[in-house]
Amino acid sequence: MFDPARLREPIVQAPMAGGPSTPALAIAVCEAGGLGFLAAGYKSPKAVREEITAVRSATDQAFGVNLFVPTPVPAEPGSLSSYLRELGADAARLGVELGEARHEDDAWQDKLELLYEQRVAVASFTFGCPGVEVIARLHAVGTAVWITVTDAAEALVAQAAGADALVVQGSEAGGHRGGFSDDDDAGGSAVLALLRLVRRAVKLPLIAAGAIADGAALAAVLCAGATAGQVGTALMLASEAGTNEAQRALLSQPVPTCLTRAFTGRLARGLVNRFLLEHTATAPSAYPEIHHATSPIRAEARRRGDADAFNLWAGEAHELAEARAAAEIILTMGAGARQALAEVSARLSSASA
Amino acid sequence: MFDPARLREPIVQAPMAGGPSTPALAIAVCEAGGLGFLAAGYKSPKAVREEITAVRSATDQAFGVNLFVPTPVPAEPGSLSSYLRELGADAARLGVELGEARHEDDAWQDKLELLYEQRVAVASFTFGCPGVEVIARLHAVGTAVWITVTDAAEALVAQAAGADALVVQGSEAGGHRGGFSDDDDAGGSAVLALLRLVRRAVKLPLIAAGAIADGAALAAVLCAGATAGQVGTALMLASEAGTNEAQRALLSQPVPTCLTRAFTGRLARGLVNRFLLEHTATAPSAYPEIHHATSPIRAEARRRGDADAFNLWAGEAHELAEARAAAEIILTMGAGARQALAEVSARLSSASA
Numbered sequence: 001m002f003d004p005a006r007l008r009e010p011i012v013q014a015p016m017a018g019g020p021s022t023p024a025l026a027i028a029v030c031e032a033g034g035l036g037f038l039a040a041g042y043k044s045p046k047a048v049r050e051e052i053t054a055v056r057s058a059t060d061q062a063f064g065v066n067l068f069v070p071t072p073v074p075a076e077p078g079s080l081s082s083y084l085r086e087l088g089a090d091a092a093r094l095g096v097e098l099g100e101a102r103h104e105d106d107a108w109q110d111k112l113e114l115l116y117e118q119r120v121a122v123a124s125f126t127f128g129c130p131g132v133e134v135i136a137r138l139h140a141v142g143t144a145v146w147i148t149v150t151d152a153a154e155a156l157v158a159q160a161a162g163a164d165a166l167v168v169q170g171s172e173a174g175g176h177r178g179g180f181s182d183d184d185d186a187g188g189s190a191v192l193a194l195l196r197l198v199r200r201a202v203k204l205p206l207i208a209a210g211a212i213a214d215g216a217a218l219a220a221v222l223c224a225g226a227t228a229g230q231v232g233t234a235l236m237l238a239s240e241a242g243t244n245e246a247q248r249a250l251l252s253q254p255v256p257t258c259l260t261r262a263f264t265g266r267l268a269r270g271l272v273n274r275f276l277l278e279h280t281a282t283a284p285s286a287y288p289e290i291h292h293a294t295s296p297i298r299a300e301a302r303r304r305g306d307a308d309a310f311n312l313w314a315g316e317a318h319e320l321a322e323a324r325a326a327a328e329i330i331l332t333m334g335a336g337a338r339q340a341l342a343e344v345s346a347r348l349s350s351a352s353a
Numbered sequence: 354m355f356d357p358a359r360l361r362e363p364i365v366q367a368p369m370a371g372g373p374s375t376p377a378l379a380i381a382v383c384e385a386g387g388l389g390f391l392a393a394g395y396k397s398p399k400a401v402r403e404e405i406t407a408v409r410s411a412t413d414q415a416f417g418v419n420l421f422v423p424t425p426v427p428a429e430p431g432s433l434s435s436y437l438r439e440l441g442a443d444a445a446r447l448g449v450e451l452g453e454a455r456h457e458d459d460a461w462q463d464k465l466e467l468l469y470e471q472r473v474a475v476a477s478f479t480f481g482c483p484g485v486e487v488i489a490r491l492h493a494v495g496t497a498v499w500i501t502v503t504d505a506a507e508a509l510v511a512q513a514a515g516a517d518a519l520v521v522q523g524s525e526a527g528g529h530r531g532g533f534s535d536d537d538d539a540g541g542s543a544v545l546a547l548l549r550l551v552r553r554a555v556k557l558p559l560i561a562a563g564a565i566a567d568g569a570a571l572a573a574v575l576c577a578g579a580t581a582g583q584v585g586t587a588l589m590l591a592s593e594a595g596t597n598e599a600q601r602a603l604l605s606q607p608v609p610t611c612l613t614r615a616f617t618g619r620l621a622r623g624l625v626n627r628f629l630l631e632h633t634a635t636a637p638s639a640y641p642e643i644h645h646a647t648s649p650i651r652a653e654a655r656r657r658g659d660a661d662a663f664n665l666w667a668g669e670a671h672e673l674a675e676a677r678a679a680a681e682i683i684l685t686m687g688a689g690a691r692q693a694l695a696e697v698s699a700r701l702s703s704a705s706a
Contacts (some may be wrong), residue, residue, distance in 0.1 A: 190543030193564035193670035212548035219576035317546035
């Protein structure tokens, strides 16, 4: 079973569904010594299969695939329809119709079957804990199971279900909050507190996510108990990433981020823009219904390069992202972590001498 | 001028106004090799003078005094009076009258004069940046000036004003947000992102605050660029701290925290309790007016041990606080930081070999 402690660089590429994650990005991260990841969320099983094939054709290194666990129940109809009425003006402004606000499971069963067949090194899960039988089948084909958690209680559930490692997602991370439910408006603890609280609760290897923008920050989460850092926003300007151009232009600017359900009906961190400001206060918890409803708005805004009308997922340290090749980002981060550790170790030993 | 890099343990005691900070706590931290702090906020200049004398009579080590910078303008009367009406039921429930919702400056000028006279090693400031003439006078008497910042823009202002070091307060920290204004409802960035963003903006030594609950977390912020960690919640159960008994009983429990203006009219992080839940949505930004108005409610609730009606300031990692002597907490944290650094350094060098 894949062990993150054996990575040449203690860096996991965050699966970034909705565009930024590409086979090219996963390949570059793998070849640089980190763990590349494919984001299966929103994609058809066929497209995911093609991406797996593309990665395998270019690298012999281990890589992972991330799946979204389905939301068990449909959204509450009243707050959903009220929010859909509110979105009408946004759709009209861009000359599109709202998408159908449907509840569905992102082809959960078909994607699981694909994973049972494809035997990738790691399957990671977001938005919930898969059942013990799913985890057992993945183990049977040699796939390690990583589960995203946002508090110590989720960590205990994931450990009991048979997880091999936990992705510990702090509140500073960009994109969707990946925990089991969507009921915490405040977004949970930041990564430093969370790592210490989860470490006390479970013995599993931890992968830290949130604000890991450079080598010093990577060294920090390793000291706080992580086996590796999961890096998303810091890779969004990589040449291999599929990040939209309008979003690229804003990522290195001093734009604040905040948590919102406005775009998808599930809490996520993104750069503050007009759509977010207008709808965050009223958007209900209704994923994936709102994701589908806003999809034509977001697609048209992306096409026009209108960064005020689509989701600009980004973590709190997004200003530090650099436009470089992914391999350079990974290697610079690893070297920076070693340098930070050496400098602090030297200072503390001279202070205690 | 005092240099935090010369501390035997890279730990600064957070000034915790309103009870937890005591001369005994400052003395114990100083003697253990950290930097003890007195919290001058809310206290009379006479009481602060007595505390300084008490610390000096017990230790030759350097220590600091923290002052609140006054809020420049009184609160907006409409939202203030509406909130005061809402608080009437809380006062009645405890059989007290609301305090006078007055605007005042916490004896700012008299406390500055006291600092000019007392020549302590460090004066730290919360809620704003003192003027250049204040900083110059403190420098003239040999006192280093540390300023609390919550974003990179504040860091640049503090550096330009002449600060010697910055206390970089992440959103996970307990108690009041210490930045220059009270206009960010979301509470700003967590400490890891903030350290990296501030480090890029200024060259000053940084003191990290937020979630530093143990040695591993201390090592983390040092790797992320801090010269020392400022530790508050992790010292609240120390025998020398003045923490209320009802709050002590809750600190090591898995109670969530959140940001609220309910108690003081200024955003602060505390354990979720009834008063916070009932009033967070409506409490306006109105400090110190609301602080004074709720003072009799909080005092009576503390007297009764009613933890649902007073402020339970705590950081996100509060569950890790331990009831031990302050010196043990400091020494264990310092040793734990060295151990975490050694373990991670060893693992990374074997991985790269």
